Amino acid sequence: MGNTGDMGIDVSGLGDFIRDQRDQAQMSLRQLAKAADVSNPYLSQVERGLRKPSAEILGRIAQGLRISAETLYVQAGILAQRAGDDTVTTAIAADRTITERQRTTLLQIYAAFQAENQATAANHSSESSDDETLNEQSKMEVSHGSE
């Protein structure tokens, strides 16, 4: 019982994250469960932090959500959360599974996304209809302060 409680606390971030992704994808719990080839009661328990899924199940859920498995591994604490934009830039530049033109395109899109976020932070207006943008801002402010 106590363990169950602890487990809920430890993994609730993951469950919330999966729930958020599912909402964004406008999928019902049963739809995602089917897409992920996971039982819907179990998915429900995972989202509510009552169960801690294995990496295999995480992989399947990620597939159903059409996001990378690594994203969920990070949320679950299986993979380390490496910060910094140079990591993405370096990785893309070094990637040989896509052409140079594609690499350039990806880097440009990435930079545009970052600029978009910077502009939103600079404005700091009440324009934000997106709670997630607000959360991102506060996180960036925190990390900036630590640097």
Next chain:
Amino acid sequence: MGNTGDMGIDVSGLGDFIRDQRDQAQMSLRQLAKAADVSNPYLSQVERGLRKPSAEILGRIAQGLRISAETLYVQAGILAQRAGDDTVTTAIAADRTITERQRTTLLQIYAAFQAENQATAANHSSESSDDETLNEQSKMEVSHGSE
């Protein structure tokens, strides 16, 4: 029993790998088990492919072996082994300078680029005026041959 057999076949690569690493580190099974804070009988079973350890246990074993957890995740089939693919995907997933939706979008574009390259390789036409595309093809053919 039949399942155990299958499990042995599926995970024997991981077990052998752990055993090899342990031998190289000149540690006994009990020493590694202690360093990894894992029971030695269980570690024995893992090495012989009788059990499939969770990501958490893998992380602990990696710690005991003083190797990266990702190395064992790859061996266990939790993480993809394609170097470039893995690095970019992981980096994007972990990046906090862009929003979740932007991360998803980037990952989708990245995947689409890769699929595009796969399709180009499948066609294998002489249309390639790009030397780099040719290099990509030969690399992919090599990796395909090793599989």
Next chain:
DNA sequence: CCCATGTGCTTGCATTTGCAAACGTAAGCG
């Protein structure tokens, strides 16, 4: 109203994971 369909959750259970106690064997020492 009733019925059908969809939603997320509860519950019992089979299987798997990881551990503790114990085992059999080998090596070194008095």
Next chain:
DNA sequence: CGCTTACGTTTGCAAATGCAAGCACATGGG
């Protein structure tokens, strides 16, 4: 020889994982 220590393995079991059957509720249509 017996004893101690170390080695890797066997075995039984508690807890956790993941599933199937079922539940309660909401919504829409005839």
